[in-house]
Amino acid sequence: MTDQRLKNLTGTGRRSFLKWSATVGALLGLERSRFLDVLSDSAGTAMADDGACGTTARSVHLIAGNGGLAWFTQLFPYIQVAKNADGSTLAFYGTPADVTAAATDNPSVYGKYSPFQTLGANKQMSVFVAGVNQTHTQTPSTGLQLGSNGLIAALASIQSANPTLLPVMGVNPVVFGTAPGAPNIATVANASGLVDLFNSEASKTILAQPADAALNEAYYKAFLNLNAAAPRASVAPVYDTARVATNLLGKNLSTQLAVTTADMTRYGVSSSTASNVLEIAQCLITGVKAFKLGLTASVIVPAMRDDPHGAFQNATTLNNTVMTLGKILDAFMADCIATPDPSCQSASLADNLVLTITGDTPKNALNQSGWPDGTAANHNLVYVMGGGWIKTGWHGDLDLQGNVSTWDPTTGATVPGGNSANMASPAAAAIAYSVARGDSRRVADFGVTVPTGVTYAQQM
Numbered sequence: 362m363t364d365q366r367l368k369n370l371t372g373t374g375r376r377s378f379l380k381w382s383a384t385v386g387a388l389l390g391l392e393r394s395r396f397l398d399v400l401s402d403s404a405g406t407a408m409a410d411d412g413a414c415g416t417t418a419r420s421v422h423l424i425a426g427n428g429g430l431a432w433f434t435q436l437f438p439y440i441q442v443a444k445n446a447d448g449s450t451l452a453f454y455g456t457p458a459d460v461t462a463a464a465t466d467n468p469s470v471y472g473k474y475s476p477f478q479t480l481g482a483n484k485q486m487s488v489f490v491a492g493v494n495q496t497h498t499q500t501p502s503t504g505l506q507l508g509s510n511g512l513i514a515a516l517a518s519i520q521s522a523n524p525t526l527l528p529v530m531g532v533n534p535v536v537f538g539t540a541p542g543a544p545n546i547a548t549v550a551n552a553s554g555l556v557d558l559f560n561s562e563a564s565k566t567i568l569a570q571p572a573d574a575a576l577n578e579a580y581y582k583a584f585l586n587l588n589a590a591a592p593r594a595s596v597a598p599v600y601d602t603a604r605v606a607t608n609l610l611g612k613n614l615s616t617q618l619a620v621t622t623a624d625m626t627r628y629g630v631s632s633s634t635a636s637n638v639l640e641i642a643q644c645l646i647t648g649v650k651a652f653k654l655g656l657t658a659s660v661i662v663p664a665m666r667d668d669p670h671g672a673f674q675n676a677t678t679l680n681n682t683v684m685t686l687g688k689i690l691d692a693f694m695a696d697c698i699a700t701p702d703p704s705c706q707s708a709s710l711a712d713n714l715v716l717t718i719t720g721d722t723p724k725n726a727l728n729q730s731g732w733p734d735g736t737a738a739n740h741n742l743v744y745v746m747g748g749g750w751i752k753t754g755w756h757g758d759l760d761l762q763g764n765v766s767t768w769d770p771t772t773g774a775t776v777p778g779g780n781s782a783n784m785a786s787p788a789a790a791a792i793a794y795s796v797a798r799g800d801s802r803r804v805a806d807f808g809v810t811v812p813t814g815v816t817y818a819q820q821m
C-alpha cells in the first residue's frame with residue numbers, strides 16, 4: 362500500500378528519499394525493476410517515475426578561443442551597452458529599439474537575434490562576471506577550474522553516476538583538465554569525427570549480419586544472468602555500460618548520428634556558411650543525436666576562434682553571423698525539447714541539460730573600432746544555461762564609464778568593483794551544482810562550496 366507521507370514529499374525531502382531508497386536498494390542487491398516496483402508500492406507511481414530518471418544532467422561546453430567569446434556578447438549583451446548602442450562607438454550590432462527585457466531573475470536583455478526568447482524561465486541564460494582576460498589563446502581555462510580540478514573533468518566525474526558508452530567527447534583543441542573519478546575523453550578533429558566515434562568496425566565485419574549481431578548480444582546477456590557478481594552495486598555501472606556497448610557493437614550508428622540536409626536547414630546553415638559557424642551547428646546536431654541514444658553525457662565544442670577585430674567594419678557580415686549563431690542555439694534547444702530523455706520517461710533532453718559558454722576574452726564592449734581585446738579591470742564572462750538550478754540574468758555588469766561590478770556568492774547581491782578573477786570558482790561551483798541536479802554534497806567532493814546566493818535549493 363502506498364504511504365501517503367512518502368507520496369506527498371516535495372523538494373529536498375523528495376530528493377533525499379529517492380537517494381536513500383536507491384542506496385538501500387543497491388546495498389540489498391535489488392534489480393532496478395524490482396527497486397522501482399517497491400518504490401511505486403511505497404511512495405506512488407510518480408515517485409517511481411522520478412526514481413527511474415538519471416541523477417545528473419548532460420552538458421555541452423562551447424569554448425571560444427582567440428577572441429571568439431566576443432561574438433556571444435552580441436547574443437547575450439552587456440545590459441547598458443545594448444540599451445545605449447549608438448551604431449558607431451559601443452560594440453553591439455543592434456539598436457536600442459531592438460532591445461527588450463529578458464524573462465530572467467536578474468536584469469538581462471535580448472537583442473534582435475538573441476536565442477531562447479520564447480523559452481521558459483528555467484531555460485534562460487545566466488551571465489557571470491567571472492575569470493580573467495586570456496587574450497589570444499585557443500584553449501582558455503578561465504572559468505573552467507573547480508577548486509584544484511578541471512571543471513569539465515569534475516563534471517564528467519559527477520556524470521559517471523549515469524554510465525554512457527563514451528562519457529565525454531570533444532573536438533580538438535579541447536579543455537578538459539583532471540579530477541578524481543573523471544573518465545577518459547574521446548577527442549576528434551572535427552564535427553564529422555564525432556560521428557566516426559560510433560562507426561563500429563565490428564558492425565562492418567564479423568557482426569555485419571543482423572542475426573550474428575543479435576546472437577552476440579543474446580550470448581552476452583545470458584552471461585550476465587549467469588554471473589553472480591552482476592547484481593553487486595560495485596560493478597553494476599560497468600555492466601550497464603557493457604550492455605550498451607554490446608547492444609551497439611553490431612550496429613553502425615553513422616547514419617543515425619550524421620548531419621542531414623534537413624538538420625542544416627533547421628539550424629539555418631549551409632555549405633556556404635562560414636566554417637567556424639558551421640562547425641558549431643554540426644557538433645550540436647550530432648550531440649543531440651548522441652544524447653538521444655544515450656551514448657554520451659558531455660560534448661565539448663571549440664567555438665568561433667576567429668579574433669573578430671574587424672567585425673563592425675561590415676554590418677552585413679556582422680548581422681548575418683549573429684543571426685546564424687542565434688538560430689543555431691534556438692534550433693539546438695528546440696531539438697532537445699522535442700527529444701525524450703532516454704533516462705527519464707517524463708522529461709525531455711532539455712529538462713536535463715546544462716550549456717556553458719566560456720572563452721579567452723569578451724573584448725572591449727565600449728569600443729567597436731577595432732574591437733580591442735582588453736577588458737575593464739581585466740574581467741571575463743561565463744555564460745551558463747543551468748536548467749533551472751541557477752538564477753538567470755546578469756551577476757555583475759559593466760557600465761558605460763567602464764566600471765565593472767561583481768557579485769556576492771552568498772547573497773547574490775551586486776558588488777561594485779570587486780575582483781572578477783575571484784568569481785571564477787564560485788561560477789564553476791554553480792555549474793557543477795546544476796550538473797549534479799542540486800546535490801551540493803557532490804560539489805563539496807571537489808573542495809568547493811555551492812554559491813547559495815545565485816542558485817536554487819531545488820529546481821525552479
